[in-house]
Amino acid sequence: MADAWVYIDESQSPHAAGREPFSLGALIVPAPIPSVVVERALEALAADPESNEIDRKTLERGYFHASLDSKNAHSAICRSIVREGFAATFSSKRWHFDQKQSETHSGHRLHRLAAMLSIEAILQDDYDVIHVVVARRLGSFEDHEIARWPAYCREVQFGSTIRESFLTLPGRYPLITAAPAGADEPGIQVCDFILWATQRARPEGLTLRGKRDWVDRLGLRPSSGGGMVNGPLRDFDGELGHGARRRSGMVGMYKGEPPPRSPQELSDGQRFELLMEMASDVRHAAKIAAGHQRIGHLTNELAAGLRGPAALGTEGLREALNALATAFLLVCDTLPVYDVADPQGCSRATEKRALAAAFLGGRVRLWLPEGASPWR
Numbered sequence: 001m002a003d004a005w006v007y008i009d010e011s012q013s014p015h016a017a018g019r020e021p022f023s024l025g026a027l028i029v030p031a032p033i034p035s036v037v038v039e040r041a042l043e044a045l046a047a048d049p050e051s052n053e054i055d056r057k058t059l060e061r062g063y064f065h066a067s068l069d070s071k072n073a074h075s076a077i078c079r080s081i082v083r084e085g086f087a088a089t090f091s092s093k094r095w096h097f098d099q100k101q102s103e104t105h106s107g108h109r110l111h112r113l114a115a116m117l118s119i120e121a122i123l124q125d126d127y128d129v130i131h132v133v134v135a136r137r138l139g140s141f142e143d144h145e146i147a148r149w150p151a152y153c154r155e156v157q158f159g160s161t162i163r164e165s166f167l168t169l170p171g172r173y174p175l176i177t178a179a180p181a182g183a184d185e186p187g188i189q190v191c192d193f194i195l196w197a198t199q200r201a202r203p204e205g206l207t208l209r210g211k212r213d214w215v216d217r218l219g220l221r222p223s224s225g226g227g228m229v230n231g232p233l234r235d236f237d238g239e240l241g242h243g244a245r246r247r248s249g250m251v252g253m254y255k256g257e258p259p260p261r262s263p264q265e266l267s268d269g270q271r272f273e274l275l276m277e278m279a280s281d282v283r284h285a286a287k288i289a290a291g292h293q294r295i296g297h298l299t300n301e302l303a304a305g306l307r308g309p310a311a312l313g314t315e316g317l318r319e320a321l322n323a324l325a326t327a328f329l330l331v332c333d334t335l336p337v338y339d340v341a342d343p344q345g346c347s348r349a350t351e352k353r354a355l356a357a358a359f360l361g362g363r364v365r366l367w368l369p370e371g372a373s374p375w376r
Contacts, residue, residue: 002129003128003129004029005032006027006132007026008132010114011067021095024092024115026092026191027090028244030244045076055070055073064076064192066195086190087243095233111140112145112149117235122244124170129177135181135183136180150177157171161329162361164363198215198220198238200212205225220239222238263354263359266355272368274352279374281331301327306327320375324374325359328353337349
């Protein structure tokens with residue numbers, strides 16, 4: 001079973017006074033960060049002959065907090081992180097309050113959105129479960145909001161999946177768990193230090209315009225960065241070691257010949273043919289879902305997709321088709337239902353994915369021949 005752990009911390013509350021950006025960092029690793037990383041650093045700091053009053057406060061506190069620690073403490077935790085040899089991906093999001101559209105999100109809405117965006121890339125990776133550990137923040141990201149956050153992530157991701165501009169893009173829906181943590185959680189301390197070091201470096205795209213000394217000592221390599229010009233959100237991604245990405249082999253738009261047909265190009269009969277294949281894919285997935293490490297958490301959605309109309313009439317039929325199309329999109333790339341090495345199979349999956357999304361988005365209709373049903 002392939003699991004990923006994501007530690008999320010932020011530099012300040014979205015409610016903070018002034019115009020400083022709200023920054024959030026997500027550290028993605030293929031295994032939990034062990035406590036020995038912090039324990040070893042605290043031991044080194046305690047034995048440091050140059051320790052000072054700030055260091056004594058850090059030792060009394062029992063954990064590192066980069067904005068409060070001295071250079072001695074920074075050196076201790078940095079050396080320990082490097083010694084551990086993490087294979088990790090780090091994602092940093094910065095929300096600039098002085099830009100247009102910056103006031104449309106604030107407080108917990110901004111916090112949960114930034115956290116969602118920070119794990120967006122890993123949702124395309126070949127992980128079965130994503131365990132998210134979130135530093136709680138009173139007033140903007142408390143325990144009850146963290147508990148609801150995985151459902152919010154799926155809602156946002158699914159909404160993007162059915163948008164017309166994303167019809168052909170794969171979308172994986174692994175199980176996401178979220179748990180709150182305090183500042184003394186080892187993974188949060190490591191994330192906090194990397195976020196602090198990244199902020200000092202002032203990334204603009206892939207260029208570091210500020211003090212990059214700690215980024216260099218960490219061995220954090222910039223991998224991507226950007227943000228809409230004059231927009232509120234800027235992002236920066238980097239890697240430690242060989243990173244934590246696991247390529248899934250999924251495909252987007254098939255590039256060969258013949259290319260996938262768009263939903264608008266298909267006749268009613270061709271759409272029905274694809275609908276029957278969707279039902280077959282969902283039926284197969286439902287048979288193996290119980291206890292399955294990759295799609296077990298989708299069991300209820302798969303069953304709902306195969307239930308058929310709850311009542312006669314147009315509305316009951318539409319609800320049943322919505323449930324079937326939803327079940328197909330959730331499982332299509334998560335299982336996946338196609339062979340990623342088969343170009344024709346990938347092309348066919350692209351057509352089905354696009355048709356299901358277009359139907360849910362209200363851009364095409366689905367027609368059933370008299371007496372025919374995908375639920376039989």
